[in-house]
Amino acid sequence: MFGRTIRKIGVIGSGNIGPDIALHFSQNLYIYGVPVIVADILQAALDAGLKKAESKMAKAAEKGVFKKEEADAIFKNMLFTTDYGKLSDADFIIEAAFERMDVKHKIFDQCQEVCPETAIFASNSSHMVPEEIFQKMRDKSRCLVIHYFFPAERNIWVEIVPGKDTDPALIEYLMKFYEFIGKAPTLVKSRYGYAGSVIFEGLFLAAALTVEKGLASVKQADDIAQKALGMGVGPFTAHNLAGGNPITQHGLSEMHTRLMPWYRSPKILDDYVKSGKPWETAAKGEVVKYSPQTYEAVSNRIMGAYFGMVCEIVESGISNVGDLELAMEVGLVLNPPFAMMNQTGVKKALELVEAYSKENPGFKVADILVKQAATGQPWKIPVVVREDNGDVAIVKIRRPKVLNALNEDVIEQLRENFLDIQKNPKIKGAVLSGFGTRAFVSGADIGMLASQNTAKEGEAGCLKTHSVLNLIESLGKPVVCAMNGLAFGGGNEIAMACTARIAKKGQKVFVGQPEPKLGFIPGAGGTQRLPRLIGLEKAWPILRNTNPISSSQAKEIGLIQEEVEGDLIEVAMDWVKKILSGKVRVPSIPKGPIPIPSKLPEVDIGHLSRKIDSLLQKAILEGAKMTLEEGLKLEAKIFGECFYTQDRKVGIDNFMKNGPKVNANFVHN
Numbered sequence: 162m163f164g165r166t167i168r169k170i171g172v173i174g175s176g177n178i179g180p181d182i183a184l185h186f187s188q189n190l191y192i193y194g195v196p197v198i199v200a201d202i203l204q205a206a207l208d209a210g211l212k213k214a215e216s217k218m219a220k221a222a223e224k225g226v227f228k229k230e231e232a233d234a235i236f237k238n239m240l241f242t243t244d245y246g247k248l249s250d251a252d253f254i255i256e257a258a259f260e261r262m263d264v265k266h267k268i269f270d271q272c273q274e275v276c277p278e279t280a281i282f283a284s285n286s287s288h289m290v291p292e293e294i295f296q297k298m299r300d301k302s303r304c305l306v307i308h309y310f311f312p313a314e315r316n317i318w319v320e321i322v323p324g325k326d327t328d329p330a331l332i333e334y335l336m337k338f339y340e341f342i343g344k345a346p347t348l349v350k351s352r353y354g355y356a357g358s359v360i361f362e363g364l365f366l367a368a369a370l371t372v373e374k375g376l377a378s379v380k381q382a383d384d385i386a387q388k389a390l391g392m393g394v395g396p397f398t399a400h401n402l403a404g405g406n407p408i409t410q411h412g413l414s415e416m417h418t419r420l421m422p423w424y425r426s427p428k429i430l431d432d433y434v435k436s437g438k439p440w441e442t443a444a445k446g447e448v449v450k451y452s453p454q455t456y457e458a459v460s461n462r463i464m465g466a467y468f469g470m471v472c473e474i475v476e477s478g479i480s481n482v483g484d485l486e487l488a489m490e491v492g493l494v495l496n497p498p499f500a501m502m503n504q505t506g507v508k509k510a511l512e513l514v515e516a517y518s519k520e521n522p523g524f525k526v527a528d529i530l531v532k533q534a535a536t537g538q539p540w541k542i543p544v545v546v547r548e549d550n551g552d553v554a555i556v557k558i559r560r561p562k563v564l565n566a567l568n569e570d571v572i573e574q575l576r577e578n579f580l581d582i583q584k585n586p587k588i589k590g591a592v593l594s595g596f597g598t599r600a601f602v603s604g605a606d607i608g609m610l611a612s613q614n615t616a617k618e619g620e621a622g623c624l625k626t627h628s629v630l631n632l633i634e635s636l637g638k639p640v641v642c643a644m645n646g647l648a649f650g651g652g653n654e655i656a657m658a659c660t661a662r663i664a665k666k667g668q669k670v671f672v673g674q675p676e677p678k679l680g681f682i683p684g685a686g687g688t689q690r691l692p693r694l695i696g697l698e699k700a701w702p703i704l705r706n707t708n709p710i711s712s713s714q715a716k717e718i719g720l721i722q723e724e725v726e727g728d729l730i731e732v733a734m735d736w737v738k739k740i741l742s743g744k745v746r747v748p749s750i751p752k753g754p755i756p757i758p759s760k761l762p763e764v765d766i767g768h769l770s771r772k773i774d775s776l777l778q779k780a781i782l783e784g785a786k787m788t789l790e791e792g793l794k795l796e797a798k799i800f801g802e803c804f805y806t807q808d809r810k811v812g813i814d815n816f817m818k819n820g821p822k823v824n825a826n827f828v829h830n
């Protein structure tokens with residue numbers, strides 16, 4: 162796939178992280194018959210790794226994440242061995258041995274003797290630059306760093322860090338491959354510690370310094386940092402879990418000379434590494450006490466350090482605002498920094514960083530932060546990313562944490578991107594897709610829906626979205642929607658505004674219009690475009706009963722043009738070219754009124770709101786008699802009318818409280 166074949170994967174090192182990396186590969190590749198070999202020099206390490214993998218799979222089966230037979234197959238697909246010979250036909254090696262240059266040199270030297278001439282060599286070093294790790298390799302074009310995060314079988318972030326000699330085609334391949342196996346890869350330029358370790362270890366340092374300063378105990382600083390940054394666990398707890406003290410000690414000491422003088426191993430860390438003890442963090446459920454003054458003193462410093470570090474990283478050019486925002490949220494599991502600065506105000510964020518720098522000589526205040534604060538504007542955070550491939554623009558909605566749900570930023574950035582595509586003479590067409598493998602777009606962001614309070618706001622929101630979808634529909638250039646996963650609500654509505662739609666093959670739950678479950682009607686064109694695209698008779702139940710359909714059903718009823726196995730983006734680009742050359746013609750949605758059959762199928766709407774259903778019927782039937790343009794205006798108006806019902810509030814409240822699986826208790830008025 163993506164132009165390469167991987168028949169076997171080797172993971173070298175069966176310590177803290179190696180077995181987890183191997184487990185992730187096995188979980189995603191066992192069905193393709195790609196075995197995973199874990200090699201170590203110590204039998205004891207292999208035994209421990211095997212036991213860990215076995216118990217993780219047993220737990221996953223217990224929790225229903227995998228069926229028992231799947232879990233067994235995943236585990237059996239892994240082989241733990243001291244025999245490097247087993248790697249002789251491995252096409253992809255990830256090294257996760259000691260964080261020592263001499264060890265990594267030795268391992269890759271062995272690998273280049275044993276493995277095929279085309280094998281990819283990656284190190285999971287958490288700091289070292291690829292140019293140094295691979296300096297002795299004969300063919301550096303196949304070498305790079307791929308940095309995983311704890312726990313590697315579940316954490317979706319990986320940093321892809323190429324060296325100066327890494328083949329650009331390999332980088333492109335790995336970005337696609339990792340997305341395909343469920344990760345969120347970000348490309349980071351070569352610099353010591355990349356982005357992830359610098360922030361992870363820097364936050365630990367910031368917390369440790371508040372302890373050294375006597376502002377808080379370890380337990381308090383851990384708890385305050387966790388709360389202030391919305392971390393999954395505090396920095397000390399994270400170090401206990403990942404066994405990270407020695408690596409952080411070494412990393413921080415190196416960053417001192419390589420990045421900025423503020424980074425250093427704090428004395429309490431040196432002491433703990435010597436003693437080998439874990440940090441004294443709060444027990445499960447323990448409430449940690451401190452005064453509001455302590456909270457403020459510690460949290461201001463930690464936020465100052467956080468904002469300062471991320472801005473320095475963006476300024477260095479190794480990463481960017483969008484990637485860091487995504488990585489912090491899904492990888493380090495903390496509040497994304499730029500959204501956080503936007504919330505506190507960029508000016509206030511600058512004040513925190515300046516205060517931190519004043520107290521901590523050697524801590525840099527990045528110019529980009531000073532400049533941003535001076536504009537008085539919030540940071541612009543990309544949630545729609547674009548990459549051009551020749552004369553085709555590939556646009557992706559990228560919000561993996563919420564399965565690419567639509568919010569105002571997504572809508573606005575779609576507008577900006579498609580306006581640019583429209584006026585750029587070099588671009589002849591576009592592919593619109595979603596990031597990852599699970600969803601094209603999971604629907605509208607519940608936060609956005611809940612923030613609309615009146616009929617007027619609801620109607621205005623719809624009209625705004627319509628204007629963007631109308632732009633896509635009449636761009637003057639073909640836009641092929643590559644539906645890489647489910648498309649609910651607004652997802653399907655965006656897809657229908659595209660010239661053609663293709664989908665990943667075999668999706669059982671693919672397209673649905675679940676809006677009535679939440680107490681309103683589709684408001685991004687669904688009530689008008691779906692009947693025009695597949696006929697009113699077929700659209701009638703899909704819109705009214707909210708039951709999702711599969712990708713094969715979608716193909717059958719003409720909602721999509723093709724189900725695709727393999728590289729969806731590649732096929733979508735082909736469609737763009739075929740449409741441009743006139744080889745295929747995809748009929749466009751009729752812009753005028755459409756026939757209403759004399760008899761429509763009976764639809765069982767179950768528990769759904771009778772009131773919302775009658776508004777929905779009105780939007781569909783009245784809209785069918787109008788032009789598409791008028792119908793869309795009618796839809797927006799009726800979407801607003803839903804606010805006058807009690808059922809809209811009931812539906813939204815239920816969804817916020819119980820999620821999509823629990824039915825709302827509609828009052829039907």
Ligand SMILES: NC(=O)c1ccc[n+]([C@@H]2O[C@H](COP(=O)([O-])OP(=O)(O)OC[C@H]3O[C@@H](n4cnc5c(N)ncnc54)[C@H](O)[C@@H]3O)[C@@H](O)[C@H]2O)c1
Binds near residue numbers: 260
């Ligand atoms: N622990 C984490 O959460 C984490 C996260 C990201 C990156 N990393 C990086 O991953 C690497 C491994 O980290 P770890 O925490 O698992 O280390 P670890 O010390 O727990 O395990 C290293 C393993 O490598 C084995 N090893 C040493 N030399 C070897 C050789 N020549 N051939 C085969 N195996 C050999 C050791 O026996 C040991 O089992 C390091 O470079 C580290 O910086 C770790």
